[in-house]
Amino acid sequence: MRRSVRGLNSIKVVTKKDGRQYKYRRVGSQLVALPDLPEHHPDFIAAYVAAGAVQPKPRHREGTISALCAAYLSSHEYRRMADSTRAVWRRTLDRISNDRGTAFVVDLRPDHLRKDIRALTPGAAQNRLKAWRSILKFAVEEGMIPADPSVGVKAQRGEVKPHRQWTWAELSKFREHWPLEAPERIAFEVIFWTGARCVDAVRLGWQRVDDDGWLSYVQVKTGGPATCPISVLPDWASTMEADQALFLASVPRDRLIWITTQTGKPRSVKGLSQWMSAAASSAGLPSDCTAHGLRKARAAALAEAGATASQIGAWTGHASLSEIAHYTRQADQKGVLGAKRERESGNTIAQFPKKP
Structure with a gap:
């Protein structure tokens, strides 16, 4: 019985859906076709040797x-x-x-x-x-060109539609539709409470919560830190106790990662975003109720609760005041002003006496 010839490296075999196989020899960045013959066949070996003599094509022409x-x-x-x-x-x-x-x-x-x-x-x-x-x-x-030809070039500006913040009515409608134990509800509560982007939310779980009850993680997009309370709550955030209770009631205790598929595997970032949009549609919500809109809703809720810009940034992970202002622009202004007044004055503003 003949054995395959040893030493034939860089052979790539491509198998099509119909079972047919195609063999190539890799030369540099290109593939050179080989005959459909056994590797020990003389004609195959001759073709293999000939393919090795092919000059690799330059991938990128210099200066292009x-x-x-x-x-x-x-x-x-x-x-x-x-x-x-x-x-x-x-x-x-x-x-x-x-x-x-x-x-x-x-x-x-x-x-x-x-x-x-x-x-x-x-x-x-x-x-x-x-x-x-x-x-x-x-x-x-790098000295490739003396001047930048893009200077002065401007792109046409169109209307930019950012992710819309969920309203409180929409938050309540989603919760009414999906029960606490539903995977969709778990993902909703995790994203809404933490304010995390989908790319971070898929990694969150009990393994990132310390003994004092705080969740801390490094954001994938920016590399900056984010921290939020899980089993504790700062004094200034007492108005958010109901949201925290719903979050704690929904997240599973028998696994480390909170947001998973039916088989228990972490969800993909793109899959989570699309899945949450579909869950919102199933609850009868508008198509612009997105996972990122929950992040904006959390930032606005923090502003209404009386959080400072630094506290909002620490919770959501935003690094600049301009970013925080962008995400809290739709916050309830009365709630913001009322919370600020109570925090700064202890809610000791005297009331006007009633008329007799």
Whole structure:
């Protein structure tokens, strides 16, 4: 019985759905087709040897936009981004490389960039222009071009619709529809109470709660810390006792991770977001009731409860005052003013005497 010839490395076998197999030899970044023969067959060995003599094609021609995109993806600036941000930037740069990659960077002019973003939606155009500016700034710093052609180029501004904050009526309607033990309700209470993004919420559980009853974690998107009370409650947050009680009544005690699938596995970030939107629709809520809208609702609830900007930032993980202002803009202004007054004065404001 013949044995397979040893030493045939870099062979890739692709099996189609119908069972057919295709064999290739990997040469650099390309695949060279091999005959459908046993590896010990003389013709297969001859084809294998011939494939090894094929000169690898350069992946990116020097000086092109595709080469610039590849260089930027290997840069420190790109590597220091959060994983989720890197994924978005890679997709954007891959599209730029596919659409404009064969052109040379030194030939780029402002009107080329305007033409590139003109056919995109306002939001997509803004993101594309940000990517162009980043890689062209990198090109200037690396000495590839003398000046940045993106300077002065502006994308068309359209109406930006941020995630809408849930109303108290919508929060109550969701709770009325989904019972405490339902997976949808558990995810709802976790996201609403912690104010965590979906990318963080999928990782939260009892393993991150310390002996004093505080939940602490490092955010995936920003790398910054976030901390919120679980079994304790600060004095200033006493008006949120009902929300805390519902959260504690819903989260399971028999597993570490709170938000899981039916099989007990943690949910994916994208899956959680879409699943929560579907759960809101099933409860009869508008299509713009999203998981991120619960995060905004928590920030607003904290403002209404009398939390300072620093306290809101520590709870939700926001690092800047502008971010906190953005998320609390829809807070109940009467609640905010009343809570602030009580916190600063101890609610000792004298009442006007009644008329006799």
